[in-house]
Amino acid sequence: MLEAPLEESPEATPPASSRSPLAKEVQANLARFPHCLLLTRVGSFYESYFGQANEIASLLNIKLTSRKWDGSRVPMCGFPIVHLDKYLKVLVQQHKRSVAMCEEFPRQTEFGEKEFERRITRIISPGTLIDEPFLEPSENNFLLALALPLDGGASSVGLAWIDVSTGEFYSKDCQPENLEDEIVRINPKEVVLPSTMRTVDISRNPVLVMLQQQNIHFAFHGVEQHPDVVSMLPFTPTPASASAEGEAVALLSNYLHFTLLEHAPSLGAPVHEMDNGRLHIDAHTIKSLELRETDYEGGTRGSLLNVIKRTVTTSGTRRLARRLCSPSASRPEIEGWQNLVSFLLQRPHLSFDLRESLKNVGDVGRIVQRFLLRKGSIDDLVTVMKTIQLWTTITSRLQLERLLEGRGALGDWSSMDPMLGRISDLSSLSRRIQDALTRCGSREADGDPEDSLKESTGSSRDTQANSEWTINPQFSPKLFSLYATLHDLQRQKQDMEDRLRINYAAPSLTLRSSAQQGMHVHLSRAKRDQGKLNDDPAFVKLAETASTKCYLYQPWSQLGGLIGSTMLAVAAAEREAFSELIAEVLYYADELKANVAAQDDLDVALGFATLAKDLNLVRPKITENGEYHVVNGRHPAVELGLLVSGRTFTPNTIEMTPSSNVHVITGPNMAGKSTALRQTALIAVLAQIGSFVPADSATISIVDKLFTRIGAKDDLFRDRSTFMVEMMETAEILRRATPNSLVIMDEVGRGTTMKDGLAIAFATIHHIATVNRSRCLFATHFHELSDMLGCDGEWQGSGVFNNVRFYCTDVDELDEDRFVYSYRLHPGVNRDSHGLKVAQLAGLPPSAIDVARRTLSWLNHSRAIHQEPDAASLSNILQMKPRP
Numbered sequence: 001m002l003e004a005p006l007e008e009s010p011e012a013t014p015p016a017s018s019r020s021p022l023a024k025e026v027q028a029n030l031a032r033f034p035h036c037l038l039l040t041r042v043g044s045f046y047e048s049y050f051g052q053a054n055e056i057a058s059l060l061n062i063k064l065t066s067r068k069w070d071g072s073r074v075p076m077c078g079f080p081i082v083h084l085d086k087y088l089k090v091l092v093q094q095h096k097r098s099v100a101m102c103e104e105f106p107r108q109t110e111f112g113e114k115e116f117e118r119r120i121t122r123i124i125s126p127g128t129l130i131d132e133p134f135l136e137p138s139e140n141n142f143l144l145a146l147a148l149p150l151d152g153g154a155s156s157v158g159l160a161w162i163d164v165s166t167g168e169f170y171s172k173d174c175q176p177e178n179l180e181d182e183i184v185r186i187n188p189k190e191v192v193l194p195s196t197m198r199t200v201d202i203s204r205n206p207v208l209v210m211l212q213q214q215n216i217h218f219a220f221h222g223v224e225q226h227p228d229v230v231s232m233l234p235f236t237p238t239p240a241s242a243s244a245e246g247e248a249v250a251l252l253s254n255y256l257h258f259t260l261l262e263h264a265p266s267l268g269a270p271v272h273e274m275d276n277g278r279l280h281i282d283a284h285t286i287k288s289l290e291l292r293e294t295d296y297e298g299g300t301r302g303s304l305l306n307v308i309k310r311t312v313t314t315s316g317t318r319r320l321a322r323r324l325c326s327p328s329a330s331r332p333e334i335e336g337w338q339n340l341v342s343f344l345l346q347r348p349h350l351s352f353d354l355r356e357s358l359k360n361v362g363d364v365g366r367i368v369q370r371f372l373l374r375k376g377s378i379d380d381l382v383t384v385m386k387t388i389q390l391w392t393t394i395t396s397r398l399q400l401e402r403l404l405e406g407r408g409a410l411g412d413w414s415s416m417d418p419m420l421g422r423i424s425d426l427s428s429l430s431r432r433i434q435d436a437l438t439r440c441g442s443r444e445a446d447g448d449p450e451d452s453l454k455e456s457t458g459s460s461r462d463t464q465a466n467s468e469w470t471i472n473p474q475f476s477p478k479l480f481s482l483y484a485t486l487h488d489l490q491r492q493k494q495d496m497e498d499r500l501r502i503n504y505a506a507p508s509l510t511l512r513s514s515a516q517q518g519m520h521v522h523l524s525r526a527k528r529d530q531g532k533l534n535d536d537p538a539f540v541k542l543a544e545t546a547s548t549k550c551y552l553y554q555p556w557s558q559l560g561g562l563i564g565s566t567m568l569a570v571a572a573a574e575r576e577a578f579s580e581l582i583a584e585v586l587y588y589a590d591e592l593k594a595n596v597a598a599q600d601d602l603d604v605a606l607g608f609a610t611l612a613k614d615l616n617l618v619r620p621k622i623t624e625n626g627e628y629h630v631v632n633g634r635h636p637a638v639e640l641g642l643l644v645s646g647r648t649f650t651p652n653t654i655e656m657t658p659s660s661n662v663h664v665i666t667g668p669n670m671a672g673k674s675t676a677l678r679q680t681a682l683i684a685v686l687a688q689i690g691s692f693v694p695a696d697s698a699t700i701s702i703v704d705k706l707f708t709r710i711g712a713k714d715d716l717f718r719d720r721s722t723f724m725v726e727m728m729e730t731a732e733i734l735r736r737a738t739p740n741s742l743v744i745m746d747e748v749g750r751g752t753t754m755k756d757g758l759a760i761a762f763a764t765i766h767h768i769a770t771v772n773r774s775r776c777l778f779a780t781h782f783h784e785l786s787d788m789l790g791c792d793g794e795w796q797g798s799g800v801f802n803n804v805r806f807y808c809t810d811v812d813e814l815d816e817d818r819f820v821y822s823y824r825l826h827p828g829v830n831r832d833s834h835g836l837k838v839a840q841l842a843g844l845p846p847s848a849i850d851v852a853r854r855t856l857s858w859l860n861h862s863r864a865i866h867q868e869p870d871a872a873s874l875s876n877i878l879q880m881k882p883r884p
């Protein structure tokens with residue numbers, strides 16, 4: 001198909017009208033899907049033509065060639081179909097492009113000739129992956145549709161998002177100010193926006209700029225009101241939700257029909273998400289706390305998810321990741337989870353057995369979805385069958401445990417019983433699949449069609465490709481009788497072959513079929529065996545090589561034709577049987593999905609129990625009295641990192657109550673302030689996802705919103721300096737934090753002059769202490785704040801700041817040059833940042849360290865004698881002989 005490398009200048013745009021049917025099809029498809037890269041199947045290649053060929057060849061790093069159409073050369077490139085997955089991954093996942101797939105289908109003309117029909121079967125975009133091999137198994141692949149208020153006003157934004165590969169489908173509406181938080185939490189691979197936004201200059205639209213900055217692919221699509229949308233909504237639409245959430249659902253639905261075409265799902269009602277009952281974590285916090293991935297490596301290593309992940313199923317891991325960014329704010333829900341974890345911890349043998357069973361379950365959520373999207377294979381059916389059997393094993397194991405404990409009058413099963421109750425008994429479905437399938441080898445050997453015939457009759461079944469399983473001939477009377485016919489015909493073929501070998505003294509004779517020769521008689525040792533055959537006019541020579549010879553033989557052509565048509569009928573009957581089985585599985589789609597959800601929860605709970613044992617975690621007491629009291633808490637990721645290098649973590653105690661809700665923490669650089677701050681937030685997150693926490697003991701009052709202002713970087717993309725970013729995040733917190741929120745602030749005000757920074761830090765603490773009244777840890781090098789906040793001998797603030805407490809970390813000086821960090825927080829204010837020690841550790845040249853030391857003592861001296869430092873006295877000091 002591919003022609004010589006490009007030499008002449010080819011036509012980059014399609015000619016206005018082309019006579020070649022293929023060129024016409026390509027032209028029409030390019031015009032129909034202008035925003036997509038088009039791949040057209042031609043024989044065993046996928047090809048691209050005209051201007052797009054240049055782009056695709058460059059993106060895929062493949063050779064650009066040309067071909068002649070209507071007298072002019074056009075650019076083209078292509079690759080063999082076996083490389084499709086590899087190249088789709090590059091285009092869709094790496095370059096975030098949408099690819100329109102134009103497939104080729106053989107069909108018979110009315111004169112019995114074979115010709116090809118081509119049609120676009122699907123558009124593959126980052127958010128519409130179904131079963132591509134590059135789909136990440138442990139991550140959700142969400143597609144999010146947004147319906148934004150056109151006037152840019154304060155009305156709500158509609159969100160609808162679906163993981164096409166699992167069918168998980170949600171919708172909600174939110175305030176525009178929460179949109180970025182929601183997007184970062186949902187973590188979509190693609191966002192669809194109404195086409196009305198397409199004309200808007202991207203740099204002027206904050207939503208588009210934000211999506212670009214988050215590196216999220218977005219597409220525009222026309223909002224045609226879906227007639228069924230209102231009936232799909234899981235709530236009675238108010239005027240606002242009808243216009244926002246409903247629009248988002250309609251947009252999503254339309255976009256799915258546009259991209260998935262014949263694979264488009266019939267959407268059920270989305271799960272309507274509410275804001276209450278969840279711990280709201282803002283966009284910045286999800287990233288700065290490294291809940292899902294780490295900042296420096298961009299990967300998951302060292303993230304909280306990576307450290308706490310003990311799930312053994314891919315769907316359980318997806319569930320855990322979603323939970324981590326949306327913990328519960330409901331005390332009964334959290335305590336329910338804790339009870340389940342305690343239950344499993346008390347029964348290590350039971351937990352071990354359950355985990356072993358879970359290790360073998362398949363990703364049935366994704367399989368059911370594949371079936372719903374008219375995809376899937378016979379191996380998927382086998383996985384469903386085996387997983388149902390494992391669910392039966394799990395419920396039987398639990399019931400046995402219950403029975404044994406019942407005899408001994410032990411144990412409280414109130415946490416496990418609801419979980420058990422969620423798992424439906426689907427053993428009849430698994431038996432049905434088991435009876436309907438059989439291993440290929442177990443079917444009668446001579447009942448299997450021959451490979452050569454399979455090839456010639458085109459009866460290879462894609463749903464069974466490479467599977468060791470096939471439909472049991474006993475599946476239906478029709479299939480059984482077709483197999484009996486086939487069996488009989490194959491016996492006739494064997495008889496004919498034996499007879500011909502004997503009658504014509506030709507032991508190398510075989511009856512064959514091939515695409516080129518059709519049904520033919522083949523001699524593999526022609527010289528020796530051809531004598532008698534050549535004398536018989538019934539054998540018409542078709543072809544010969546030096547050693548072989550082929551003949552047309554009418555009786556075999558007739559018999560072979562019958563075998564071929566019977567095999568086609570078998571293949572069609574098997575496809576029918578497969579569809580029938582899929583329909584039976586889909587009849588139980590809701591039960592299967594509900595079982596998967598219960599299985600995922602069990603996997604997460606077992607993971608929490610394993611984690612609690614591995615990391616020596618304790619069950620936190622959950623309250624609603626505004627307290628946060630964690631004794632000897634630890635940062636799980638830092639602790640693990642230190643362990644690897646043979647160091648131990650110093651635990652810290654944090655106690656905040658409504659009357660001591662703001663803690664100002666001072667201390668040297670590198671002495672563990674940020675770590676203590678982060679671990680405080682992470683422990684709250686762990687507690688509210690139902691996990692145990694790294695501490696000796698913990699009492700945590702439910703947190704409604706978690707905010708952090710840690711280590712801002714500049715945001716050149718949005719034209720914001722580091723200090724601007726820091727101030728915007730601080731402003732957000734002061735606007736949104738409530739008395740039930742937890743606020744973590746690290747060095748607010750450091751990005752500007754000392755006086756401005758100090759004033760801003762003071763104002764921030766003042767606002768939190770008097771207006772927000774949130775629980776807040778505020779780490780700073782501005783020790784002057786302690787004086788400004790009226791710190792007394794008990795390390796408490798005074799006046800309006802009587803709810804402020806002061807804590808610090810220290811270094812222990814071993815001698816003049818050597819010191820160790822204590823990392824231990826204690827009441828107090830540390831007025832020495834020991835910054836020079838860190839600079840020395842970091843390897844600043846000794847001469848620079850010496851200048852810094854002298855400058856520091858000169859600054860301290862000037863301040864002590866209330867004298868303005870001047871350049872002349874500094875220069876004098878620097879000219880003095882350096883200390884030995």
Ligand SMILES: Nc1ncnc2c1ncn2[C@@H]1O[C@H](COP(=O)(O)OP(=O)(O)OP(=O)(O)O)[C@@H](O)[C@H]1O
Pocket residue numbers: 638642648649650651667668669670671672673674675676823
């Ligand atoms: N509690 C602890 N026990 C042991 N090592 C710790 C502890 N806390 C922090 N560390 C170690 O010290 C390093 C620096 O900690 P951290 O960043 O929290 O210090 P910091 O006081 O915030 O520093 P800076 O003021 O310079 O930002 C960590 O990377 C970790 O290796």
